[in-house]
Amino acid sequence: MDKDMNQMLEDLSRIEVVAEDILAGRRELIDLDRQRNKTREAMRALQQDKGADKKAWICAGKMFLKVDQKKAVQMLSKDYDILDGEMSRVRTSLKVKVNELHDLEHKDHLKGFNLSPLSSAELKSVQSLL
Numbered sequence: 001m002d003k004d005m006n007q008m009l010e011d012l013s014r015i016e017v018v019a020e021d022i023l024a025g026r027r028e029l030i031d032l033d034r035q036r037n038k039t040r041e042a043m044r045a046l047q048q049d050k051g052a053d054k055k056a057w058i059c060a061g062k063m064f065l066k067v068d069q070k071k072a073v074q075m076l077s078k079d080y081d082i083l084d085g086e087m088s089r090v091r092t093s094l095k096v097k098v099n100e101l102h103d104l105e106h107k108d109h110l111k112g113f114n115l116s117p118l119s120s121a122e123l124k125s126v127q128s129l130l
Helices: 002-048 069-104 120-129
Strands: 055-060 063-068
Touching (some): 055 069
16 A cells, blocks of 8 residues: 555656646746747837938847847847747647646547648648649
């Protein structure tokens, strides 16, 4: 009986650890999404601004830099792409952790959870068949 109790406690602690990892991943995803939205808003504001001097102030770390608007938009676009990639990485790791949690809870995996969109080449080949 003591052996069964220890096994149950180990299982519950493992479930708790995986659930905490999932919650931490979701919080990270929310933070990354906020950063990405702020970056998108800044890019859009710079693109709409038709200022005469064509210079913009950018905060890089603890410094403010005055750079050309085109350069600022390029920098923000690069940051946006990096944030987008990071969000994809977090989403992928969340899928793995959710599946692990379902395994630990002895539940079936979620149906359709691991779907991915068609690539452009796959889409073209499907369209050629239709």
